[in-house]
Amino acid sequence: MPEVQRSQEGAHRGVFSGYGVASAVLGLVAVAALILGAMIWTSHRSATAERAYQTRVMAAAADWTGVLINMNVDNVDASLQKLHDGTVGELNSDFEGSIKPYREVVRTLQARTTGHIESVSFETSHRDPEPQNGQRPPAPAALPPELAQRTDTVLVIATSVSENSGNKPTTVRWNLRLGVSDVDGKLMISRLESMR
Numbered sequence: 001m002p003e004v005q006r007s008q009e010g011a012h013r014g015v016f017s018g019y020g021v022a023s024a025v026l027g028l029v030a031v032a033a034l035i036l037g038a039m040i041w042t043s044h045r046s047a048t049a050e051r052a053y054q055t056r057v058m059a060a061a062a063d064w065t066g067v068l069i070n071m072n073v074d075n076v077d078a079s080l081q082k083l084h085d086g087t088v089g090e091l092n093s094d095f096e097g098s099i100k101p102y103r104e105v106v107r108t109l110q111a112r113t114t115g116h117i118e119s120v121s122f123e124t125s126h127r128d129p130e131p132q133n134g135q136r137p138p139a140p141a142a143l144p145p146e147l148a149q150r151t152d153t154v155l156v157i158a159t160s161v162s163e164n165s166g167n168k169p170t171t172v173r174w175n176l177r178l179g180v181s182d183v184d185g186k187l188m189i190s191r192l193e194s195m196r
Helices: 002-015 018-069 076-085 095-109
Strands: 112-123 150-163 170-183 186-194
Touching: 018 076, 018 112, 018 150, 018 170, 018 186, 076 095, 112 170, 150 186
Parallel strands: none
Antiparallel strands: 112 150, 150 170, 170 186
């Protein structure tokens, strides 16, 4: 009988040896490391894709603003057409009415304008602050979700120098808040607001 007890004790010890427990723990650590690595990689790829998208949005806003601030008597019609083609929504619908006076001023004054972009930034809001006394509430999204996949706000600071025939140069500071909407993969300007 003592031999039967010894063989049963030996069988129980062999199933849970120190090496077996260590192997199981190492296996669990390896699986956890793989899962953590996959989560970090996915998060990194998502953040990289978001940064690339934001860069494209800021470039679209800067390009559109560049056309606006470099409008001259020689290129006014082509510039206005390019600006109009780059807009969507209410800004596109009201474009002719709001830009017609500007077109006439450029033609009448024979203005020559040279401008450059000083700063472009992506505006983000982590929470909706309460408007302070005298402040406007934030502008609503320019396009409904069924028309645009996404609308982001970009701040553009620019300077242009206009020279009229016979007058000294005039410097104009542009502080713009643009809504940039993703419409079927194409980035278009959906909102234009001048800031003070």
